[in-house]
Amino acid sequence: MLALTGCGSHAVLPPQPSPTEIQSKVAKLIPATVSDRQGWAKDIQVAFTSQKLDASNENICAVLAVTEQESTFTADPQVPGLGKIARGEIDRRASRLHIPGFLVSAALQLPSPNGKSYSERLATVRSEKQLSAIFDDFIGMVPLGGQLFGTLNPVHTGGPMQVSIAFAEEHARDYPYTYNGTLRQEVFSRRGGMYFGTAHVLGYPANYPEPLYRFADFNAGWYASRNAAFQRAVSQLSGIDLALDGDLLAAGSLLPSNTEKAVRTLGKRLDISEGAIRRALEKGDSLAFEDTDLYEDLYALADQRAGKPVPRAILPGITLQSPKITRKLTTAWFAKRVDERYRRCLQRAGR
Template sequence: MVYVPRFGWLLATLILAGCSTQGTLSQKEAEAEKEKALEQQQNKPMDVASVVRRTIPASVKDREGWAQDLATTFSSQKLSPTLENICSVLAVAQQESNYRSDPVVPGLNKIAWKEIDKRAERMHIPTMLVHTALKIPSPNGKSYSERLDNVRTEKELSAIFDDFIGMVPMGQRLFGSLNPVRTGGPMQISIAFAEQHTDGYPWKMAGTVRQEVFSRRGGLWFGTYHLLNYPANYTAPIYRFADFNAGLYASRNAAFQNAISKATGVKLALDGDLILYGSSDAGTTELAVRKLGASLGMSDRDIRRQLERGDSDKLEETKLYREVYRLAEKKNGKPLPREVLPGIKLESPKITRNLTTAWFAKRVDDRRAACMAQN
């Protein structure tokens, strides 16, 4: 039997442990290098048109048109043409329209008639009188009721309402000058948003901004502007997708509402609405923040003024934002998130299922990930 000194065992153990540690470090370093390479690949400028051609299914009509329109969109808005950005836009377009500039909406005729009857009831106008008025010929020769019975897309419906409002006194009485079709195009962008963001639009419009939204190029341009053309300190694209559905900075604001709730003990709906826009009244979030007024050293007026920055990145520069998080994290005993998917149920005549903003954002994010894996 060979005698091995006790320190020999210790030496051997240390050598083996050293090898094991060295191997673990190497594995971690390799993973870090892999992540770094992946990040560099994702942030590398790409040819927008080429990515679109590789991603959009061959069954989509005029794939080259999609490629060129999105390439022009990125260049005119001076957006970074990273794979993540390109795939984010394509993911929204796929989710909202399956790459159709003017998608067919099932049962749209019934939705339209229901909206008209609802407006008539609200204005105390007999529905029979409204339906009779809709039997007169419209500018294209067909009666309004005939066009409504056969309407299939929002573009068609928007045109009907434009004619109805412009040509028939009953139309102005029911709708004023406001066309009730509020979204459209391949990314289902808000028409009101598009009308407010026309600077830099690269194509000459043949008609109105509303009509341009229903085109492929217009829908892509305004939709991309809404999705990517604002600064946000998000850690993942999914929060932009939630904002696209719920409003700019909704994910940041929902996280802030969570901090307000932690600091005050007041249960709040994490919907991203910090104030009642269009009203001087205080909503539930504003009332909750007022409870912290003394701790914050802020008046109700100061609180309101800083909450009004909730539709921009400037909110994060306010004393209110910093101090609410400080108080909330002190009370909670740990850091709180700066981004949360808003808890909003989607409401629309076109939606027949129980869907939420979080559902929408996750669906789009899955499509973005598939697009990136494909490229």
């Protein structure tokens, strides 16, 4: 498809190495401390080959850097205190639904399909793969489980790259493996996690000046870095403070977001209608947003005001929220940590 920092047009790839050559290349770039480097290399090679990605040092190192940051090359990474975190989530949901705690405790004492009670399994759970299986059983076998979670398993990410399960389900059409069970279970496997994680890092065109912003997008969503820069330009022109989170529209709502409201105040200066503003912002999850009159005219105005080109990409200002996170972390922190690992990988490649 594209080189890591390539532009949005579909470039013609140079002749690609064979699968065996790609595997050898990947194995040499994986940190020496990783066990089963050939196994990792094979799964990464399949991801690159099946997705027609350029197996450049830059692209391979991007995938390796994210994997190292997310799991230190562990197919099913362990999370300290995961059972306690899960029980806390169950209790919070029960409280919101006004379900008495004794009913929750009683339900968790029921035997699960493997013979152990749900409470016993939660007490010994160590990984998200194990926790996801517990929730699948709990939702399917216990009436209270369906009441608490419906059909939605609350474990949202998994595997060695901690890729979103929802992302995998949206991009599973060309998945190259046959498998038993569910796609969710595949995400927790090494091969599945690496396939969908690779797609999340490299599977979209972006006009970024450096890979740092692609790493931020892995954490915050495709084009979050570009959209955050657009939000900052809007804020500077309108004088309205905006959260630089990359979300141009209010998720799941037809009501205008704060970003859309701020852009509307610039409508006369940009000579653009509210309807045209909305249609342009709806393209914020694709490269096509950069071809809209709104994007081009707003940046022309921003550049003129600043007397120089303003940035088209910045690190989103997002604080990471998760029961697994015990200290204040941000998307910028994540992107910079991955970028450090990426540059060490390039050093191993002799770059």
